[in-house]
Amino acid sequence: MSTDPLPATDRFEWFTDLVARELIPVGLRSQEPVAFQAEAAALDLGAVRVSRFSHTALVSRRTPAHIRRGDPEQYQLALVRRNPMWINQNRGESGLLDGDLVLWDTSRPQEAGAMEGARRSYSIILQMPRTALPLPGDKVDRLLAHRISGRHGMGALLADFMNSLTRHAPDCGPAELGRLGTVAVDLAAACLAQQLDAADELPPETRNRALLKRIDSFIDHHLADPDLDPAAIAARHNISVRTLHQLFRDRARREPGGPGSESVAAAVRSRRLERCRADLARPELADRPVHAIAAHWGLPNAAAFSRSFRAAYGQTPTEFRALNGKESCALRTASALPPS
Numbered sequence: 001m002s003t004d005p006l007p008a009t010d011r012f013e014w015f016t017d018l019v020a021r022e023l024i025p026v027g028l029r030s031q032e033p034v035a036f037q038a039e040a041a042a043l044d045l046g047a048v049r050v051s052r053f054s055h056t057a058l059v060s061r062r063t064p065a066h067i068r069r070g071d072p073e074q075y076q077l078a079l080v081r082r083n084p085m086w087i088n089q090n091r092g093e094s095g096l097l098d099g100d101l102v103l104w105d106t107s108r109p110q111e112a113g114a115m116e117g118a119r120r121s122y123s124i125i126l127q128m129p130r131t132a133l134p135l136p137g138d139k140v141d142r143l144l145a146h147r148i149s150g151r152h153g154m155g156a157l158l159a160d161f162m163n164s165l166t167r168h169a170p171d172c173g174p175a176e177l178g179r180l181g182t183v184a185v186d187l188a189a190a191c192l193a194q195q196l197d198a199a200d201e202l203p204p205e206t207r208n209r210a211l212l213k214r215i216d217s218f219i220d221h222h223l224a225d226p227d228l229d230p231a232a233i234a235a236r237h238n239i240s241v242r243t244l245h246q247l248f249r250d251r252a253r254r255e256p257g258g259p260g261s262e263s264v265a266a267a268v269r270s271r272r273l274e275r276c277r278a279d280l281a282r283p284e285l286a287d288r289p290v291h292a293i294a295a296h297w298g299l300p301n302a303a304a305f306s307r308s309f310r311a312a313y314g315q316t317p318t319e320f321r322a323l324n325g326k327e328s329c330a331l332r333t334a335s336a337l338p339p340s
Contacts, residue, residue, distance in 0.1 A: 002039045012036045015055065022051055023076070023125065024106050025066040029059045037120070043169055045181030049127040050165050054120045057083075059113040067107060075128050075140065077103045077188055079150055079162045083121040087112035092145030101148040101155055103140070103192070105130070110145070124162045132185050134203050139196050146195075154191040154210070157217055161187055179255065186210045211237065212247055216267075223272050226298045230264045272297045273312050276305070280321045290317045 001018065003011040012033035019026060022042050030036050038055035084096040089110035094102050096115070104110055107130075114121035133140065150159035161184065169180055190210035193199045199207065215237060222228050234244040248264050262270060275297045279285050285293065294305040294317070309317045 001041065003037050004039075008034045011038070015040075019053075019060075020070065023053075023127070024062060024072065025070045026060040026062045027066065029061075030057065031116070032056075041166075043165075044177070045165075045169065045184060046178040047129055047132060048181035048184050050162070050169065050184070051125045051127065052123070052166050053125065054122045055114065056120055057114050057116045060111070062110045064109060067109070071107050072127070073130055074106045075103060075130055075133055075188075076106060076125055077101060077128070078123045078125045079159050081122045083115055083117045083119040085112065085114045085121050085123065087145045089145040090141060092143075094145050094147050097147055099150050099159075101150050101159065101191070102145060103143050103148070105141070105144055108144070124166055126162065126184055126188060128185055128188060133192070134189055134206055135192060135196070135198065135201065139198060139201075140192060143192055143195055148191065148195060154187070154194045154214075157214060158187045158191045160217065161213070183209060183213060187213055208247060208250070211239075212251060215244070215247070219268055219271060223268070223275060224296060224298050226295075226300055228268055228298060233264065268298075269308060270312065272299055273309055276309065276317065277313065277320065280317055281324045286321075290321065293317075 003015060006014055012028070012030055015036065015038045016026075016028045018038075018040055019028065022040065036056055036058070038053070040051065040053050042049060042051040079101050080097040081099055084098045086096055087094045087102055087104060087110060089104050089108055094100075130137065149155045165180065165184070169177060172180065186206050186209040189202055189206050190199070193202050202210075215233060218233065218236060219228065225232075230241050230244055234241045237244075239247075244264055248262070248267070252262070276293055276299065279288075279293045279296075280290070291302040291305070294300070294302060299305040299308075306316050309315075309320070313320060315323070
C-alpha cells in the first residue's frame with residue numbers, strides 16, 4: 001500500500017485512516033501534509049501480525065479518546081531504521097531510535113514522532129496480544145518506550161528475524177506463517193526477559209525455542225569454520241552435546257519434514273551445501289575452483305563434498321556449474337536479441 005497513486009491532498013488523511021485500521025487509532029500531524037509520502041504492508045502470522053511502515057516526518061498522539069475508539073490490547077514492538085524516531089509512554093522516553101527496538105502498550109496513551117530529514121523513517125512492527133507474552137505485565141511495563149539495542153545480544157537476533165520476516169514470510173504457507181508467529185513471540189519474550197534479567201521466568205518451551213534460534217544464527221554465521229561441529233556449538237552455548245541433540249530432536253518432532261527437522265550435523269552440512277550451490281551459480285566466481293568454494297564454506301575434503309552435493313542435488317558440483325553457466329549464457333543472449 002502506497003500514497004504514490006493518490007492525489008497529494010489526500011495522502012495524509014489516507015495514511016491516518018490506514019494506521020487506525022492496521023495498527024491503532026492515533027492523531028497524526030505533519031508540517032507538510034501535501035508533501036507527505038508513505039508505504040505500508042502487513043502480514044498475519046497466526047495470532048501475531050507483522051507490519052512495515054515507511055513515511056516522511058510526522059508526530060503522533062494517542063489519547064484516552066483514541067483508546068476508547070479502538071484498542072487491540074496488544075504489545076507492539078518496533079524495529080526502527082533509517083531516519084530516527086522517538087516515543088514516550090508510561091513515563092518512559094526512548095530518545096532517538098535508529099537501528100533500535102522499542103515496545104509500547106496499545107492500552108496506554110503515548111506520543112511519538114519521526115524526525116525531519118531527507119530520508120523516510122522505516123519501522124517493522126510486531127503486534128502481539130498481551131496475553132501471548134509469557135512475562136508478568138508489571139515487569140514488562142518497565143520497558144515501555146525504552147530503547148532496546150538491535151545491535152547485540154537477543155536484540156540483534158530479534159532484529160535480524162524481523163528483517164527476514166519482511167523478505168521471506170510472504171512466500172510461506174499458512175502452517176509456516178503460524179510457526180513464524182510462534183518464533184516471533186518467543187524471540188520477543190527472550191529479548192525482553194534479557195533486558196529485565198528475568199530469563200528464568202520464561203516457560204521452558206519458550207526458552208528452548210529462543211535458544212534454538214540463537215543456535216541457528218550461530219551456525220549460519222560460522223559455516224566457514226571447518227571445526228564447526230556439535231561439540232563446538234554446544235560449548236559456545238554453555239550446554240551439553242546431549243542437550244543440543246535433544247533440542248534438535250524435539251524440533252524435528254514438532255515440525256516433521258520442516259526446515260528445522262534435521263539433526264545437528266545434517267543442518268550444518270545442508271547449509272554449507274546451500275552456500276556452495278549459491279556460489280557455484282555466481283558468474284563472478286566462475287574462475288574459482290570448485291574445491292576452493294567448498295573449502296571456503298568449511299568442506300575441505302573435495303571428494304566428500306562432491307558426493308554430498310550429488311546426493312543433495314542430483315548433480316556433481318561441476319555438472320551443476322556447467323549447466324547453470326549454459327543457462328545464464330542463454331538468458332544473456334536472449335535478452336540481447338532485438339525484439340521480433
